[in-house]
Amino acid sequence: MQLSSLLKPEAVRVLGTMSSKKRLFQELGEVAHSVYGLSATEVVDALQERESLGPTGVGHGVALPHARLSGLDKVQGAFIRLEKPIDFGSVDRLPVDLIFALFAPLDSGVDHLKALALVSRTLRDTTVCGKLRANTDPATLHAVLTEAQASQAA
Numbered sequence: 374m375q376l377s378s379l380l381k382p383e384a385v386r387v388l389g390t391m392s393s394k395k396r397l398f399q400e401l402g403e404v405a406h407s408v409y410g411l412s413a414t415e416v417v418d419a420l421q422e423r424e425s426l427g428p429t430g431v432g433h434g435v436a437l438p439h440a441r442l443s444g445l446d447k448v449q450g451a452f453i454r455l456e457k458p459i460d461f462g463s464v465d466r467l468p469v470d471l472i473f474a475l476f477a478p479l480d481s482g483v484d485h486l487k488a489l490a491l492v493s494r495t496l497r498d499t500t501v502c503g504k505l506r507a508n509t510d511p512a513t514l515h516a517v518l519t520e521a522q523a524s525q526a527a
Contacts, residue, residue, distance in 0.1 A: 374487050376495060377519040379450040379475070384408045385511040385518075389456045394424070397459065401438065401474045404451040411444055411476065420474070430463025434506075435496045439475040439489060448477045448488040454505060454514060471496060471505055473518075 384404055391397050398420045402413035419440030423429070430436040451474045458468030473492045477485035495501060495518065504517045 374484070374491055375519075376450075376491060379448055379488055379492075380452060380473075380515065380518060381408055381449075382512060382515045384449070384451040385515045386452070387454045387456065387509045387511060387514070391455055391457070391459050394459065394461055395421070397453070397455075397472065398424075398438070400453065401451055401472075404453075405449075405474075405476055408451070409445070409449050409476065411442060415442055415444075416440065416476065428462035428464070430461035430469050431493065431496075432463055432465040432467065433497075433499075433502065434458060434463075434467055434470050435502065436461045436463065436469040436472045437475070437489065437492055437496070438472065439477065439485070441477045441479050441481065441485065443479055445476060445478040445481075448475055448481055448484050450475050450488070450492070452514060452518060454509070456509070471502060 398417045402416035405411040405416040406413040420438050423440050429438045453472045455470040458470040461469035
């Protein structure tokens with residue numbers, strides 16, 4: 374599984390100020406709708422339902438919200454870099470500025486877990502996170518994410 378197959382360039386955004394986690398999920402719903410044709414409302418509801426089980430802020434300013442949805446044939450992703458971090462209820466209590474959301478088919482099984490592990494590994498790399506935080510161009514962010522995985526595999 375490749376990050377480039379999960380994340381379309383047009384699903385990468387840089388946003389200034391986000392008022393809350395709920396507003397962030399609405400933005401992710403809009404991205405999922407415009408890029409993947411998913412229902413924005415279903416995406417928001419599914420992300421909030423998953424988040425109610427426990428925060429998806431994994432620490433070091435990174436969050437990995439994810440949800441299973443109908444209408445997908447494979448796992449898809451969206452990446453948002455916030456210029457101003459927000460509280461996410463992360464395990465280390467640090468605010469979040471790097472968000473990689475995953476949308477998986479209802480019956481995705483192991484593919485959903487593989488995608489989550491892949492994204493988690495990529496965003497645990499402090500060099501990758503530093504490059505993501507140093508750039509505001511969505512095309513550059515997409516390149517950093519997809520090239521990071523390629524270099525890790527080599």
